[in-house]
Amino acid sequence: MKILTVVGARPQFIKAAAVSAPLRRLAHEVIVHTGQHYDHAMSDRFFEELDLPAPDLQLGVGSGPHGEQTGRMLAGIESAIVAERPDRVLVYGDTNSTLAGALAAAKLSVPIVHVEAGLRSFNRSMPEEINRVITDHVSALLCCPGEGAARNLAAEGITSGVHITGDVMRDLLERVRSSLDVRILTELGLTSGRYALLTLHRAHNTDDPGRLAGVLAALADAAEPVVFPLHPRTRQALVSLNLTSGGSLRTIEPVGYRDMLTLQQHARIVLTDSGGVQKEAYWLGVPCVTLRAETEWTETVDAGWNRLAGGSAEAIRAALAPRATPSAHPDLYGDGHAVDRIASLIVSQ
Numbered sequence: 001m002k003i004l005t006v007v008g009a010r011p012q013f014i015k016a017a018a019v020s021a022p023l024r025r026l027a028h029e030v031i032v033h034t035g036q037h038y039d040h041a042m043s044d045r046f047f048e049e050l051d052l053p054a055p056d057l058q059l060g061v062g063s064g065p066h067g068e069q070t071g072r073m074l075a076g077i078e079s080a081i082v083a084e085r086p087d088r089v090l091v092y093g094d095t096n097s098t099l100a101g102a103l104a105a106a107k108l109s110v111p112i113v114h115v116e117a118g119l120r121s122f123n124r125s126m127p128e129e130i131n132r133v134i135t136d137h138v139s140a141l142l143c144c145p146g147e148g149a150a151r152n153l154a155a156e157g158i159t160s161g162v163h164i165t166g167d168v169m170r171d172l173l174e175r176v177r178s179s180l181d182v183r184i185l186t187e188l189g190l191t192s193g194r195y196a197l198l199t200l201h202r203a204h205n206t207d208d209p210g211r212l213a214g215v216l217a218a219l220a221d222a223a224e225p226v227v228f229p230l231h232p233r234t235r236q237a238l239v240s241l242n243l244t245s246g247g248s249l250r251t252i253e254p255v256g257y258r259d260m261l262t263l264q265q266h267a268r269i270v271l272t273d274s275g276g277v278q279k280e281a282y283w284l285g286v287p288c289v290t291l292r293a294e295t296e297w298t299e300t301v302d303a304g305w306n307r308l309a310g311g312s313a314e315a316i317r318a319a320l321a322p323r324a325t326p327s328a329h330p331d332l333y334g335d336g337h338a339v340d341r342i343a344s345l346i347v348s349q
Contacts, residue, residue: 001027001347003113004086006077007055008036008097010046011169011276014257015092015115017050018172022343023090029053032080034073034097035060049256050172063233066096066127073100081108088113088141088346094132094275106138113346115168117142118149119275119296126204132296141349143342145333148299161349165341166334169276173283174336176258184259185266188227188252192266195224196320198249199272201231205291209241211311215291218313219271220247222320226271227263229254269320271309278306285329289319299332 003023007016016031023029033055047054059076061069077100081089089105090113091098098114105112114135121129136142136158144150145167153162185192198219205211219226228251230238238245245251255263261280264270270281271289275297281288282300290301293310300306304326309315 001088002030002084002086003027003088003090003346004030004032004081004084004110005090006032006034006097006101007092008034008061008073009093009095011274012092012095012097013046013050013052014172014276015168017046017052017257018168018175019090019115019339019342020052022339023346024053026343026347030057030080030084030086031055032057032077032101033059034076034100035062036069036073036095036097045256049258070096070100073097074104077101077104078108081105081110086110090115090346091135092116094119094128094135096127096131098135099131102135102138111140111349112138113141113143113342114139115143115165115342116145118144118151118153118162120149120152121292121294121296123294126202128202141345143338143345145338146299163341163345165345166336166338167279168338168342169279170283170333171336171339173261173280176261180258180262180265182262182266184255184262188250190225190227190266193268195267196222196226197263197267197270197272198226198228199231199270199274199277200228200291201233202273202292203233205273205311206231206234206237208311209243212237212241213243214313215311215316216243216245216249218316219320220245220249221317222248224248224268225250227252227267229260229263268322271316271319279333282306282332285325287323287325289316291316299330303328303330303332305329 061072091101092115142162143165226248230251265284269287273291278297288306289309309319
């Protein structure tokens with residue numbers, strides 16, 4: 001069986017790094033990299049660090065408006081499917097690469113596997129929500145990280161091909177947790193438990209000058225260092241809007257997968273608009289503040305480990321105040337063996 005896997009962004013490289021090895025024991029995998037994330041810090045580094053096989057095809061699409069970017073990906077992936085004639089097309093998550101891969105496969109009648117299916121923020125103004133909803137509705141095999149995702153699909157009339165597999169990002173985290181190295185803390189002059197960690201990259205936050213300025217102002221006033229690995233989109237927004245990040249904010253270059261986990265594990269608190277970081281903070285037992293008004297990872301909020309602060313400077317300052325961590329820590333999103341389930345489902349369906 002031949003599987004064509006579509007990746008394009010940092011979170012997809014991480015998920016593919018978890019799934020690729022067990023999948024290749026059962027099938028022939030062809031990796032197509034759309035180029036949605038293209039600089040070394042956001043792309044090549046992850047292939048090298050996580051031992052992910054080099055892409056068989058690089059589309060080199062790069063950045064651009066959503067329609068233009070998705071259209072160029074769609075054309076490139078369609079050509080790859082025609083040339084490779086795969087039995088399945090595998091897509092991850094909710095990016096434009098996900099949508100382009102799903103649409104190309106659907107148009108050519110190739111069954112689609114969607115890993116991380118069924119998530120909903122119920123905010124259709126977010127491009128990611130549109131991408132995940134459309135992808136789910138054209139997929140043949142839908143791998144859900146938890147029961148809530150499966151319920152979301154059922155509410156939309158999707159019940160065929162739905163499986164609760166657990167989350168592949170948890171599998172990879174558990175695999176590397178014991179090998180995390182604290183050298184990054186020494187290099188940055190950080191003390192465990194005495195800093196906050198910030199990630200910020202979604203267009204809803206970066207493309208709104210008032211919102212972005214408010215978030216930065218709130219965190220610049222923090223009573224502890226706020227370490228801020230700068231996503232290329234965020235760096236560009238700061239430059240184009242002539243905004244600065246000073247005070248307690250300490251901007252650094254993007255870091256690799258293991259260093260990012262280490263920074264999360266030793267932070268007192270994590271602030272983010274990333275879905276993956278919300279989950280990782282939860283699994284590492286670190287309180288999280290989500291800089292959005294909603295989240296698709298609702299179980300982390302229900303458990304009390306994640307708070308929704310939106311972009312309000314006042315709400316962010318309040319969320320930064322020290323508080324007791326919840327006494328309970330439910331086991332969310334699988335048992336660390338999602339990848340084997342998914343690989344078996346792909347070749348057996």
